[in-house]
Every structure is written in C-alpha cells, then in structure tokens.
Amino acid sequence: xxxxxxxxxxxxxxxxxxxxxxxxxxxxxxxxxxxxxxxxxxxxxxxxxxxxxxxxxxxxxxxxxxxxxxxxxxxxxxxxxxxxxxxxxxxxxxxxxxxxxxxxxxxxxxxxxxxxxxxxxxxxxxxxxxxxxxxxxxxxxxxxxxxxxxxxxxxxxxxxxxxxxxxxxxxxxxxxxxxxxxxxxxxxxxxxxxxxxxxxxxxxxxxxxxxxxxxxxxxxxxxxxxxxxxxxxxxxxxxxxxxxxxxxxxxxxxxxxxxxxxxxxxxxxxxxxxxxxxxxxxxxxxxxxxxxxxxxxxxxxxxxxxxxxxxxxxxxxx
Numbered sequence: 001x002x003x004x005x006x007x008x009x010x011x012x013x014x015x016x017x018x019x020x021x022x023x024x025x026x027x028x029x030x031x032x033x034x035x036x037x038x039x040x041x042x043x044x045x046x047x048x049x050x051x052x053x054x055x056x057x058x059x060x061x062x063x064x065x066x067x068x069x070x071x072x073x074x075x076x077x078x079x080x081x082x083x084x085x086x087x088x089x090x091x092x093x094x095x096x097x098x099x100x101x102x103x104x105x106x107x108x109x110x111x112x113x114x115x116x117x118x119x120x121x122x123x124x125x126x127x128x129x130x131x132x133x134x135x136x137x138x139x140x141x142x143x144x145x146x147x148x149x150x151x152x153x154x155x156x157x158x159x160x161x162x163x164x165x166x167x168x169x170x171x172x173x174x175x176x177x178x179x180x181x182x183x184x185x186x187x188x189x190x191x192x193x194x195x196x197x198x199x200x201x202x203x204x205x206x207x208x209x210x211x212x213x214x215x216x217x218x219x220x221x222x223x224x225x226x227x228x229x230x231x232x233x234x235x236x237x238x239x240x241x242x243x244x245x246x247x248x249x250x251x252x253x254x255x256x257x258x259x260x261x262x263x264x265x266x267x268x269x270x271x272x273x274x275x276x277x278x279x280x281x282x283x284x285x286x287x288x289x290x291x292x293x294x295x296x297x298x299x300x301x302x303x304x305x306x307x308x309x310x311x312x313x314x315x316x317x318x
C-alpha cells in the first residue's frame with residue numbers, strides 16, 4: 001500500500017495531557033465578518049494549531065487548540081473575546097481527556113475500487129451489539145495523571161512528532177544520548193501511554209468526506225461505543241468524559257447515507273448527537289506545539305493576555 005501511495009508516512013500518536021498540556025476542540029458559529037477575519041486570528045494565536053471550515057449545528061470553524069493545564073479557561077476567554085467582537089455568535093468546547101486511533105480493516109479496501117462496505121450490515125448489527133451482555137472494554141481513560149518528565153523527554157517527542165519514521169540512532173545523535181538511553185526513554189513514554197501508538201496516514205481521495213460526530217450518552221455505556229469499532233474505516237474516538245465523545249471518520253461521500261442511517265438506529269440511545277464537516281483543514285500555527293514548553297521554567301506556557309492582544313492586533317489591521 002505504501003508503493004501505491006495509499007499509506008503515507010508514519011505518525012506518532014501522543015497525549016501530552018499526562019505532561020501537563022491539555023487539548024480541546026472548539027466549534028464556532030461565525031458571523032459574516034468573522035468568516036473573513038477568523039482564519040487570521042487563528043493563525044496569530046500560538047495555541048491554535050489546526051482549523052477547518054465546518055457545517056452542521058455550527059456553521060463556521062472547527063478548531064483544535066492547546067492549553068496549559070494550569071490555565072484551563074484560556075480557550076473560553078478567547079472565544080468570549082471573539083463573541084464580544086461580534087465575530088462569532090455561539091461556540092462549543094469539547095475538552096479532550098483521551099483518544100483512540102482505531103486502525104482500518106483493509107480486508108474491505110481495494111486499491112483500485114476503494115472501500116467496499118455494506119452499510120446495511122452495520123445497521124442490522126447495531127441492535128444486536130447493544131443487546132450484548134459482555135462488556136466492551138473501551139481503551140480510553142477519563143483521568144490522565146501527570147507523570148514525571150524532563151526537557152529531554154519533550155525534545156524527544158518533538159522530533160518524533162515531526163518525523164514518525166525517525167530512527168533511534170538519529171535521535172541519539174540529535175539529543176547527545178546513547179541509543180540505549182533513547183530506547184529506554186521511548187519505552188517509558190510508551191509504558192506511561194504518553195506515546196499511544198504509531199499509525200500511517202491514509203491518503204485521501206477527491207470523493208472523501210471527513211466528519212466529526214459529537215455524541216452524549218444517557219449514561220456510561222461502553223457497549224454503544226463498540227459499534228463504531230465495527231466499521232472498517234480508520235477513525236479517531238475521542239473522550240471528554242464517560243458520556244461525551246467525538247468520533248472522527250472519513251469515507252467516500254456516497255457512503256454518507258449509510259452512516260447517517262446507522263446513526264438513526266443509535267439515536268434513541270443517545271442524549272444528544274450532532275455531526276460536523278471537516279473539508280478544508282489547515283495547520284494554523286507558525287510555531288511548533290512543543291514550543292509552548294519553556295525549558296527555563298520547565299512549564300507549558302499559554303499566556304492568555306498575549307493571545308487576547310493578538311486578537312486585537314488582527315482586528316486593528318482589518
């Protein structure tokens with residue numbers, strides 16, 4: 001699949017929350033003025049690293065943002081400032097506690113024809129799955145304890161973030177460590193579940209549709225989440241709490257009806273559910289996410305006052 005271009009470079013999957021760096025997804029309803037200005041604002045704020053126009057319950061932008069756990073209200077402060085400036089009319093914040101990157105099942109993929117999946121099979125299976133008594137072990141944790149780490153760990157993760165295929169020999173040379181020391185540090189980061197795994201990116205097609213489905217359960221019920229693991233497509237299941245999840249999945253646009261009909265079957269078991277599109281994703285920041293770590297203070301720094309000033313500076317240039 002690498003030879004045919006289906007699989008791209010390896011990406012290291014990490015959760016920095018265990019190191020003190022939080023992450024959230026936020027959605028905004030953009031005003032006409034905001035639709036023009038917000039991309040520049042997102043680019044100016046260092047904590048925002050990814051954004052996409054979106055449609056659904058919120059018509060505006062879907063954004064990924066980082067924050068120091070010592071400053072948990074920074075995202076809300078920025079959004080309230082955007083609301084005050086009449087750039088957005090409403091917003092929604094989903095705080096990421098944990099995530100699982102579900103791998104694809106390529107038994108249903110043909111390099112020439114693409115995905116071949118019978119959606120009626122999934123719809124028929126959902127009621128049977130929900131009735132199962134055996135508990136599905138969801139590989140997610142709501143609470144992420146902070147672990148001991150140092151600057152070298154952060155630098156190690158930074159280089160692995162940039163190049164998922166980097167060798168331990170190259171890392172050892174960059175960090176002035178022995179290969180044995182690098183191996184030991186990586187093994188510890190994996191054991192602590194800071195490094196959650198490694199996944200090759202899957203190439204997109206012109207007909208691919210990327211969606212994020214935000215769901216809220218009536219009560220904690222891991223069995224319901226298992227139905228999304230039955231799909232062959234690669235997906236990311238993200239947890240905010242035991243009842244709030246976001247499922248990001250990409251498939252061919254003609255499969256949209258099959259997915260929505262499956263949601264129709266699930267809907268009576270959900271407290272709430274809405275779907276957002278992600279169709280023109282862009283990396284937003286010039287700096288690196290790991291640049292938020294201050295080596296001198298050994299802390300993640302996300303100064304809210306500076307970011308609020310960034311908003312004002314962009315508006316002055318408008």
